[in-house]
Amino acid sequence: MAAMIRSDRRAAVLAVVVAVSPFTACDASAQSSVPNAVQGFSQNRDQPVRIEADALEVRKKSNRATFSDNVKVVQGDTTMRSKSLEVLYASGQQRSPNANTAKSKRPLHSDQPGPSGNTEIKRLEAGGGVVVTRKDQTASGQRAVFDTKTNLISMLGDVVLTQCGNVLRGDRLLVDMTTGVSHVEVDKGRVTATINRGSGTACQPPSKPTTIAPKPRK
Numbered sequence: 001m002a003a004m005i006r007s008d009r010r011a012a013v014l015a016v017v018v019a020v021s022p023f024t025a026c027d028a029s030a031q032s033s034v035p036n037a038v039q040g041f042s043q044n045r046d047q048p049v050r051i052e053a054d055a056l057e058v059r060k061k062s063n064r065a066t067f068s069d070n071v072k073v074v075q076g077d078t079t080m081r082s083k084s085l086e087v088l089y090a091s092g093q094q095r096s097p098n099a100n101t102a103k104s105k106r107p108l109h110s111d112q113p114g115p116s117g118n119t120e121i122k123r124l125e126a127g128g129g130v131v132v133t134r135k136d137q138t139a140s141g142q143r144a145v146f147d148t149k150t151n152l153i154s155m156l157g158d159v160v161l162t163q164c165g166n167v168l169r170g171d172r173l174l175v176d177m178t179t180g181v182s183h184v185e186v187d188k189g190r191v192t193a194t195i196n197r198g199s200g201t202a203c204q205p206p207s208k209p210t211t212i213a214p215k216p217r218k
Contacts, residue, residue, distance in 0.1 A: 034168060036161045036182050037078065037137035038153050038175045041146070044076030045177070048111040049121065051085065060115040063089045071126065077135065080144065083128025089114030090122050108148055123147050130155065138162045139173060151177040159184065165196035 052074075053067035065087045073080040087110070108121040124146035132139040132155075142157025155173040161184070162168075169192045170184035184191050 034161065034182060034184055035137075035163075036168075036173060036175070036184075037132045037134040037139040038144075038155060038173060039180060039182055040078030040132075040134040041075060041153060042175065042177045042180050044078055045108070047076045048109050048119075050074045050111045051087070053085065058115050063091050063114055063116050063118075065089070065114060073124075073126070078132065079134070080126060080130060080132045082126035082130045082144070084126065086123075086125045086127075087114070087121060088123040089116060090118050090120035091116050108146070121146075121148065123149075136163055141173065153177060167194040168192070 050073070051067055052070075052072040054069035055067070057066040057068070059065070067085040067087070068083070071082045071085045073082075073085065089110075090107075108124075109119040110121055111119070113119050114121075124144075126144045127142070130141050130144040132144070139155060139159070139161050141155040141159040143155070145154045145156070147154075153175040155175075157171070159170045159173045160167065161173070168184060170186045172185045173182060174185065175182040
């Protein structure tokens, strides 16, 4: 039987974002390897996930928890916001990660235990409009799925990536948590990008051009 919990105190869980380099120009292909905010989950993999929401529904038999309304997921310097979030926890007691396990393959853990007392997360699915932020990067879409079995994060539906005035649009964003490589894909047409070549580094405005006075005629 599902238990409903509502309180002003926020609950617990994760986040998503990217590398800090400007977008590169896209070619005519429907798939381009690009930096994005969601890659922050890969870089913060060894840190626990904290989840906050206005409401929480727990299903103990299936080890699932559904967070809803003003959902906020934080992992390290990455934050994900959505209307809803479904979390599938691993069954059994908590297992300590092997110190020799590569960072990109370590289990994902929440900072609070799930229905079975295990903090290990098998799958996250956010919906209702998803926005991921990290430093100067933002990634948004209709849904986001974090599957630890395939070690893949997918952002789906009207995906928009922004950084320092640069904008990249597509239908899907796929981030491989093992390699850290991400791709933007489209079903039809091309990936579109708007590159603000006038912006400086670290989102600082470009320096003012130097004015050179003309030499007086003799």
